[in-house]
Amino acid sequence: EAQVTQNPRYLITVTGKKLTVTCSQNMNHEYMSWYRQDPGLGLRQIYYSMNVEVTDKGDVPEGYKVSRKEKRNFPLILESPSPNQTSLYFCASSPRGRGYPDTEAFFGQGTRLTVV
Amino acid sequence: GDSVTQMEGPVTLSEEAFLTINCTYTATGYPSLFWYVQYPGEGLQLLLKATKADDKGSNKGFEATYRKETTSFHLEKGSVQVSDSAVYFCALSEWAGGTSYGKLTFGQGTILTVHP
Numbered sequence: 001e002a003q004v005t006q007n008p009r010y011l012i013t014v015t016g017k018k019l020t021v022t023c024s025q026n027m028n029h030e031y032m033s034w035y036r037q038d039p040g041l042g043l044r045q046i047y048y049s050m051n052v053e054v055t056d057k058g059d060v061p062e063g064y065k066v067s068r069k070e071k072r073n074f075p076l077i078l079e080s081p082s083p084n085q086t087s088l089y090f091c092a093s094s095p096r097g098r099g100y101p102d103t104e105a106f107f108g109q110g111t112r113l114t115v116v
Numbered sequence: 117g118d119s120v121t122q123m124e125g126p127v128t129l130s131e132e133a134f135l136t137i138n139c140t141y142t143a144t145g146y147p148s149l150f151w152y153v154q155y156p157g158e159g160l161q162l163l164l165k166a167t168k169a170d171d172k173g174s175n176k177g178f179e180a181t182y183r184k185e186t187t188s189f190h191l192e193k194g195s196v197q198v199s200d201s202a203v204y205f206c207a208l209s210e211w212a213g214g215t216s217y218g219k220l221t222f223g224q225g226t227i228l229t230v231h232p
Binding site for chain 1: 161219
């Protein structure tokens with residue numbers, strides 16, 4: 001079954017304790033992204049990756065890191081989490097477009113992170 | 117930059133009522149437009165899409181028409197069901213030149229609750 005898998009689904013942590021949220025896709029997609037979802041703001045892109053070893057900042061990258069060492073995996077790293085990073089996080093993947101941006105994005109089930 | 121504005125929510129309807137969720141966008145080029153749906157506890161999934169002016173996307177009884185002259189992509193359904201209760205996101209993806217990479221710009225989301 002084609003899917004994007006995130007872990008963990010729920011996480012409560014303390015300020016400053018490094019954490020990693022994993023994301024894996026089994027569709028051989030080139031593009032992967034991380035979004036955060038906050039009430040009234042919709043989803044905002046944190047980082048994206050166009051292929052292995054190619055990553056770039058999205059709209060709200062501060063306080064986050066990512067890596068893309070393998071095509072299927074795209075972990076999100078919070079080196080020193082703070083309470084303002086409490087949010088619902090989604091990983092997404094999509095295939096390379098063929099000249100126009102109509103390709104569907106596939107989303108993981110989300111990770112609800114609380115930083116206290 | 118690109119932006120998407122959705123009607124304020126939440127929206128509460130009785131079963132079999134008519135649904136409209138308004139969506140307007142701002143983009144520098146010629147975007148593709150999408151509606152994504154998020155059921156409780158799940159990730160987002162594509163509901164429908166349209167890639168050029170006057171295209172109509174449709175799925176599961178939902179429809180939306182790409183209106184370039186009014187920069188709108190309103191979601192409609194003639195008769196909603198309890199199972200349609202979810203959060204609905206309007207989104208756009210704009211070609212960045214060369215091969216598109218699939219960044220989505222989302223509206224803030226509209227919570228729909230349908231009562232029996």
